[in-house]
Amino acid sequence: MTSETSARSSYKGAIRRGNAPAVVGWRWLDNLIHVHPVTTVAMFTPVIAACVWFSAGQAGGWALAGWAAAGYVAWTLSEYWGHRIVLHYEPEKGCGARLHYILHGIHHDYPQDARRSILSPLLSIPMVGGTVYLASGLGSLPLTFGAGYTIGYLSYDLFHLYLHHAKPKNRLMRHLRSLHMRHHFRDDSKGFGISAPYWDELFGTSIARQPNARTAGSGDLAA
Template sequence: MSTVPVSGKGAVRRGRAPAEFAHPVLDRLVHVHPGVAVLLYVPVMAVCVYGARGQGGAWALTGWAAAGYAAWTLSEYWGHRLVLHHEPERGIGARLHWLLHGIHHTYPQDVRRSVLSPVLSVPMVGGALLLGCGAASLPLTFGAGYAFGYLAYDLVHLYLHQAGPRNRLLRHLRRLHMRHHFRDDTRGFGISAPYWDTVFGTSLIRGGRAGAGDSR
C-alpha cells in the first residue's frame, strides 16, 4: 500500500503514478483510461434523448436538458469541495481520499488520474437519473444534460492538464485550475464552471485576472 499524503500538501511528482493495487484489473477499475468515460456516458445520453420522445415539446425538452447540465455544474462544485477535498488524517477515509483525489494532486500529469473514477461518476450520474427522471418524473433529457455535463467536465479537466490551450476561455480555465493545484487547493473548485466559485466565495481570481504565470 502506498503512503497516503494529503492532496495539495505533499510533493508534486511528474510522470505516472504507481499502481495502487497488487492486481492490475482492480487498479484499472479505480483509475480508468479517459476513453472509458466516453464509452459509458455517450450511450447514456443517447438512450435518454431517445427515451424522451413524447415527454414534451422540443423546446421544453431542451430546457430540461439545460437544467440537467446546470444541476451537474453544482454537483461538480460541491462534490469537488466537500467530497474530494474532505481530507481525513488517517484510516480508511484517508485511503479513500488518496485513491479518489489525493493521487491526482500528487501526480497531476497522469492521464488515468485526471478523470473521475467510475466509483464516483456512476453513482452521481445514476443518482441523477433515479432521482430526477425516476422519483421526480422529469423528462429523460434532464438525465442527458446531467450526463453531458459530467462528460464535458471530465474531458475539459483532462485537456487542462494535458494540453496548452490557445482558446482564450480554455486558457482562463487552465490558469484557474493550475492555481488550485499549485497555489491554493482550498479554493477554485469549479473546473468547467468556475462561476460557482464566485457565487460561493471561493474564487481564485484576484484583481480581475487569474494569476498570470500559473500555466504550468
C-alpha cells in the same frame, strides 16, 4: 507560516511527474478504479443517447431542451460541491484518508496522469446512475434531465483532462487553465468549479483575484 502557505507547500512538494503507481495491489482492480478517458466516453455516451431516445414524446421539444439545460446546471453544482466537500474532505488517517487519496489525492500528486484526471467510476457511476434513475422514476422529470446531467459530467471530465494536458491558445481557455493550475499549485482550498468557475465567484471560493506568485509557473508541471 499561514495555513494557506502550508497547504500550498505540501501540495507543491508532493508533485510527481509521469504516471502514478497502482493505488491497490491488483492492476486489474486499479484499472477499474481509475479508467482511461476513452473508457469513460464509451461508458456514458450511450447513457446520453438512451435518455434522449426514451424521452421522446414525454414533452414538447422546448420543454425537453429546458429540462436538459436544468440537468446540465445540476451537474455544475454537483461538480462544485462534490469537488469542494467530498474530494477535498481530507481525513488525516485511517480508511477515510486512504479513500481520499484513491479518489482525489493521487490526482494532486500525479497531475500528468490522464487516468487520474478522470473522475473515478466509484463516483461517476453512482452520480450519473442515481440522477438518471430519479429522472426515469419521476413522471414530471423527463429523461432529458438525465441527459443534460450526463453531458455536463462528460464535458467536465474531458475539459478537466484538456486543462491538464494542453496548452491552449484561446484567451478564455488560457484563463480557465490558469485558474485550475492555481488550485493545484497555489491554494487547493479555492477554485473548485473547473468547468463552471462562476460558482466560485458566487460561493466565495474564487481564486481568480489572488496575486500572482513568483512560483506560479510551476503550474506548467501539469501540462
